[in-house]
Amino acid sequence: MIVNAPSHALPAGMPDAPGGRVIGQAHYFPLRVYYEDTDLSGVVYHANYLSYFERARSDLLRVLGVDQRAAIEAGEGAYAVADLSIRYVSPARLDDQVVVRTRIDALGAASANMCQMAFRNDDLLAAAKVRVGFVTPEGRPRRQPAAWRAAFDAFLAGGDLPIPSFDREA
Amino acid sequence: MIVNAPSHALPAGMPDAPGGRVIGQAHYFPLRVYYEDTDLSGVVYHANYLSYFERARSDLLRVLGVDQRAAIEAGEGAYAVADLSIRYVSPARLDDQVVVRTRIDALGAASANMCQMAFRNDDLLAAAKVRVGFVTPEGRPRRQPAAWRAAFDAFLAGGDLPIPSFDREA
Amino acid sequence: MIVNAPSHALPAGMPDAPGGRVIGQAHYFPLRVYYEDTDLSGVVYHANYLSYFERARSDLLRVLGVDQRAAIEAGEGAYAVADLSIRYVSPARLDDQVVVRTRIDALGAASANMCQMAFRNDDLLAAAKVRVGFVTPEGRPRRQPAAWRAAFDAFLAGGDLPIPSFDREA
Amino acid sequence: MIVNAPSHALPAGMPDAPGGRVIGQAHYFPLRVYYEDTDLSGVVYHANYLSYFERARSDLLRVLGVDQRAAIEAGEGAYAVADLSIRYVSPARLDDQVVVRTRIDALGAASANMCQMAFRNDDLLAAAKVRVGFVTPEGRPRRQPAAWRAAFDAFLAGGDLPIPSFDREA
Numbered sequence: 001m002i003v004n005a006p007s008h009a010l011p012a013g014m015p016d017a018p019g020g021r022v023i024g025q026a027h028y029f030p031l032r033v034y035y036e037d038t039d040l041s042g043v044v045y046h047a048n049y050l051s052y053f054e055r056a057r058s059d060l061l062r063v064l065g066v067d068q069r070a071a072i073e074a075g076e077g078a079y080a081v082a083d084l085s086i087r088y089v090s091p092a093r094l095d096d097q098v099v100v101r102t103r104i105d106a107l108g109a110a111s112a113n114m115c116q117m118a119f120r121n122d123d124l125l126a127a128a129k130v131r132v133g134f135v136t137p138e139g140r141p142r143r144q145p146a147a148w149r150a151a152f153d154a155f156l157a158g159g160d161l162p163i164p165s166f167d168r169e170a
Numbered sequence: 171m172i173v174n175a176p177s178h179a180l181p182a183g184m185p186d187a188p189g190g191r192v193i194g195q196a197h198y199f200p201l202r203v204y205y206e207d208t209d210l211s212g213v214v215y216h217a218n219y220l221s222y223f224e225r226a227r228s229d230l231l232r233v234l235g236v237d238q239r240a241a242i243e244a245g246e247g248a249y250a251v252a253d254l255s256i257r258y259v260s261p262a263r264l265d266d267q268v269v270v271r272t273r274i275d276a277l278g279a280a281s282a283n284m285c286q287m288a289f290r291n292d293d294l295l296a297a298a299k300v301r302v303g304f305v306t307p308e309g310r311p312r313r314q315p316a317a318w319r320a321a322f323d324a325f326l327a328g329g330d331l332p333i334p335s336f337d338r339e340a
Numbered sequence: 341m342i343v344n345a346p347s348h349a350l351p352a353g354m355p356d357a358p359g360g361r362v363i364g365q366a367h368y369f370p371l372r373v374y375y376e377d378t379d380l381s382g383v384v385y386h387a388n389y390l391s392y393f394e395r396a397r398s399d400l401l402r403v404l405g406v407d408q409r410a411a412i413e414a415g416e417g418a419y420a421v422a423d424l425s426i427r428y429v430s431p432a433r434l435d436d437q438v439v440v441r442t443r444i445d446a447l448g449a450a451s452a453n454m455c456q457m458a459f460r461n462d463d464l465l466a467a468a469k470v471r472v473g474f475v476t477p478e479g480r481p482r483r484q485p486a487a488w489r490a491a492f493d494a495f496l497a498g499g500d501l502p503i504p505s506f507d508r509e510a
Numbered sequence: 511m512i513v514n515a516p517s518h519a520l521p522a523g524m525p526d527a528p529g530g531r532v533i534g535q536a537h538y539f540p541l542r543v544y545y546e547d548t549d550l551s552g553v554v555y556h557a558n559y560l561s562y563f564e565r566a567r568s569d570l571l572r573v574l575g576v577d578q579r580a581a582i583e584a585g586e587g588a589y590a591v592a593d594l595s596i597r598y599v600s601p602a603r604l605d606d607q608v609v610v611r612t613r614i615d616a617l618g619a620a621s622a623n624m625c626q627m628a629f630r631n632d633d634l635l636a637a638a639k640v641r642v643g644f645v646t647p648e649g650r651p652r653r654q655p656a657a658w659r660a661a662f663d664a665f666l667a668g669g670d671l672p673i674p675s676f677d678r679e680a
Contacts, residue, residue, distance in 0.1 A: 009292050010269060011193050017200040017267040018188035023181050030187040034228055036221040036555060040412065040548035040604055043479070046421040047394070047546065050387035051206040058204055062265065069264045072380065081386040085425040091479055094239045094550055095232065097187040099180060122179050139383070139431055206385060210378035210434055210582065213649070216591040217376065217564070220557035242550065251556040255595040261649055264380055309553070309601055349632050350609060351533050357540040357607040358528035363521050370527040374568055376561040391546040398544055402605065409604045434579045435572065437527040439520060462519050 020059040020100075025158045027063065027102040029056035033092050043091035049126045050084070053116045056100035057132070064151035077142050079132040082111065086128040096120050107152050109143045110134050190229040190270075195328045197233065197272040199226035203262050213261035219296045220254070223286045226270035227302070234321035247312050249302040252281065256298040266290050277322050279313045280304050360399040360440075365498045367403065367442040369396035373432050383431035389466045390424065393456045396440035397472070404491035417482050419472040422451065426468040436460050447492050449483045450474050530569040530610075535668045537573065537612040539566035543602050553601035559636045560594070563626045566610035567642070574661035587652050589642040592621065596638040606630050617662050619653045620644050 020029035031052060039045040057079070061068050072078050092098055099119050106113040111133040118125040134144040190199035201222060209215040227249070231238050242248050262268055269289050276283040281303040288295040304314040360369035371392060379385040397419070401408050412418050432438055439459050446453040451473040458465040474484040530539035541562060549555040567589070571578050582588050602608055609629050616623040621643040628635040644654040 010198070010271070010289060013191065013193055014198055014269055015189065015191045015200045017202040019185065019202075021183065021185045023183055028180070028184055030185045032187040032189075032229075034221070034225045035549045035551075036224060036557065038550035039545045040550070040552045041418060041420070041477075041545075042550045045546060046424075047387045047390035050390060051204070054206060054387070055204045058265075059202075067265075072264070078381060080381070081428055083425070083427040084386075085423070087423040088421055094242070095228070095237075099184055101180070119180060137381075205379045205381075206387065208380035209375045210380070210382045211375075211588060211590070211647075212380045215376060216594075217557045217560035220560060224557070248551060250551070251598055253595070253597040254556075255593070257593040258591055307551075350538070350611070350629060353531065353533055354538055354609055355529065355531045355540045357542040359525065359542075361523065361525045363523055368520070368524055370525045372527040372529075372565075372569075374561070374565045376564060391544070394546060395544045398605075399542075407605075412604070434582070435568070435577075439524055441520070459520060 018059075020056060020063055022060075022063060022155065025103060025156060027056065027060045027155075029059050029100040029102070031055065031098050031100070033094055033096045033098060035094065037092075038094055043093055046088060049086060049088070049118060049128070050081075052098065052100055052118055053102075053128055053130060054081075056102050056116060057114070057130075060102055060155075061148075061151075064155055066148050066151050071145065071148075072137075075137055076145060077134055077136045079112075080135045080139070082131045082133045084128060084130045086126055088126050089124045090120075092118070092120055092125050098125065104152060104156055105129075107149070107156060109149075110141045112144075112152065190226060190233055192230075192233060192325065195273065195326060197226065197230040197325075199229050199270040199272070201225065201268050201270070203264055203266045203268060205264065207262075208264055213263055216258060219256060219258070219288060219298070220251075222268065222270055222288060223272075223298055223300060224251075226272050226286060227284070227300075230272055230325075231318075231321075234325055236318050236321050241315065241318075242307075245307055246315060247304055247306045249282075250305045250309070252301045252303045254298060254300045256296055258296050259294045260290075262288070262290060262295050268295065274322060274326055275299075277319070277326060279319075280311045282314075282322065358399075360396060360403055362400075362403060362495065365443065365496060367396065367400045367495075369399045369440040369442070371395065371438050371440070373434055373436045373438060375434065377432075378434055383433055386428060389426060389428070389458060389468070390421075392438065392440055392458055393442075393468055393470060394421075396442050396456060397454070397470075400442055400495075401488075401491075404495055406488050406491050411485065411488075412477075415477055416485060417474055417476045419452075420475045420479070422471045422473045424468060424470045426466055428466050429464045430460075432458070432460060432465050438465065444492060444496055445469075447489070447496060449489075450481045452492065530566060530573060532570075532573060532665065535613065535666060537566065537570045537665075539569050539610040539612070541565065541608050541610070543604055543606045543608060545604065547602075548604055553603055556598060559596060559598070559628060559638070560591075562608065562610055562628055563612075563638055563640060564591075566612050566626060567624070567640075570612055570665075571658075571661075574665055576658050576661050581655065581658075582647075585647055586655060587644055587646045589622075590645045590649070592641045592643045594638060594640045596636055598636050599634045600630075602628070602630060602635050608635065614662060614666055615639075617659070617666060619659075620651045622662065 037044045037048050101117045103115045114130045117127045136142050207214045207218045271287045273285045284300045287297045306312050377384045377388045441457045443455045454470045457467045476482050530537050547554045547558045611627045613625045624640045627637045646652050
């Protein structure tokens with residue numbers, strides 16, 4: 001029923017995939033609420049904020065020039081959430097634009113404590129404390145790679161970041 | 171543990187939520203693959219392409235100036251997927267940028283047939299035929315609102331679209 | 341391509357949908373890990389434990405004879421998670437059998453504090469403190485219905501539960 | 511905030527994880543609809559039926575004595591969905607008991623065509639044709655393992671199945 005794919009050259013002018021931005025010592029990640037995010041109560045299902053926060057953390061790594069997929073494929077390891085506390089303040093609804101703000105509270109050899117908040121305009125929707133640990137593919141704690149540590153240090157310092165390609169404002 | 175939220179004015183310069191673009195008679199919607207999208211086989215879980223396609227259809231409505239949330243909240247109704255066929259061609263992985271192209275094959279009084287394809291660059295990942303029907307909150311078929319029909323007609327004509335605010339290229 | 345459905349009488353002997361059991365003052369809810377629950381790291385995606393815990397809370401209501409769907413459809417309201425803390429101890433993998441144990445730590449007029457833990461056999465996988473509040477469809481706090489309160493009181497007392505149909509052991 | 515886990519021996523009498531049953535030449539898999547499955551329209555989100563069907567296929571393998579996790583961990587491979595068509599007939603709602611019936615229409619060296627239907631009592635909710643292919647960890651087609659083929663052949667024959675431990679009725 002679906003024909004074999006002919007050649008599929010996409011036209012010029014493709015829109016960019018979503019991405020966040022570092023401003024000061026915080027990372028801001030935008031997203032939009034879709035059907036899949038809501039439940040029968042009409043608002044975003046509570047567990048999905050954890051996914052929103054994960055997207056933001058992954059985007060922060062990407063913005064900092066850290067290639068987590070390469071680290072995973074090389075068998076080095078990845079971040080895993082060790083513990084997390086979240087408070088739900090106000091619900092988000094279909095089509096809402098949400099911005100996730102991520103700050104690093106503390107950076108250890110093998111872990112990082114982050115504060116993440118989701119906003120719709122200036123309204124706080126949810127706030128979380130998240131502790132992530134770097135773990136081997138077998139799940140054992142491991143010091144995070146030096147390049148990751150350096151990237152986070154630069155982020156914390158608010159100084160020059162490893163990759164010059166992203167937008168940054170005072 | 172999480173303190174009461176102080177004032178949370180976000181700084182200027184927030185990045186835009188992701189959004190698609192109409193080029194010719196097709197809509198292109200960008201997204202990125204996150205942890206939540208993958209499964210233990212290392213690639214995007216097959217059901218999630220249906221969510222990707224749904225995001226693209228919602229974004230198409232948004233770009234066309236149709237406010238589906240208002241229609242839902244007013245009790246008018248919404249689109250529901252009536253049937254769908256999908257062929258999986260190539261897997262997507264963490265951090266991949268994916269673009270969903272949506273075309274309308276046929277437009278009826280109460281339904282629309284769409285062809286949706288997901289690409290990574292020029293590689294086809296998955297292709298689907300989707301038939302959506304407009305239904306009342308009780309799930310009964312209903313003619314789509316006149317404004318929706320007009321928006322789709324304009325999209326199909328490749329002509330001027332109802333809202334002037336979005337980017338459009340020949 | 342899919343023909344119209346003929347008559348579909350299911351045979352006798354259908355297996356029961358999954359359900360939990362109250363033993364003492366705790367509720368035990370079994371589940372199995374499927375592809376959809378895992379991510380590329382090969383283990384259950386961290387946000388999905390929140391869904392596991394939600395299933396267990398819904399099942400507890402069901403076992404206690406509380407019809408939350410009727411309450412929602414009647415516009416009375418529903419429980420919403422107000423805040424939640426979770427610690428991840430050990431990962432779960434595909435096909436694992438997981439049991440969620442739910443205990444009520446404190447019961448208020450409009451809220452309840454619960455302790456929920458996920459186990460694989462006797463191994464703790466994750467532990468959470470969850471505070472749920474009863475809210476109106478508009479999201480405002482409301483006293484929980486008297487029947488709900490009575491059911492929870494009976495559960496806390498370890499005494500006779502509203503419905504006699506479920507298995508219960510000392 | 512969450513204390514270190516003390517010993518956690520679960521009591522006797524744990525309920526069984528959900529599982530399906532083979533009756534004749536079909537497999538019946540029960541499940542229940544939870545919050546996470548619904549969207550703001552109040553019914554099960556359309557993509558989630560694909561997950562329901564995947565759970566049923568995984569359970570069929572389990573019932574047939576095939577250990578797909580072992581095959582994945584040994585690097586042999588796994589089934590992947592190649593294409594799928596689904597028709598949505600009637601919506602499912604919170605707390606509904608759903609049974610997924612799975613039949614094998616055709617069995618090839620490296621693939622299988624299945625017909626899967628979801629019911630609530632005798633009401634058809636959704637019907638799908640699914641083609642799955644056995645693929646290596648790199649995603650290349652591979653003949654399915656002999657033991658898998660034998661298990662499916664036995665299922666198709668309606669004869670003695672590899673493992674004697676599951677319930678079976680004429």
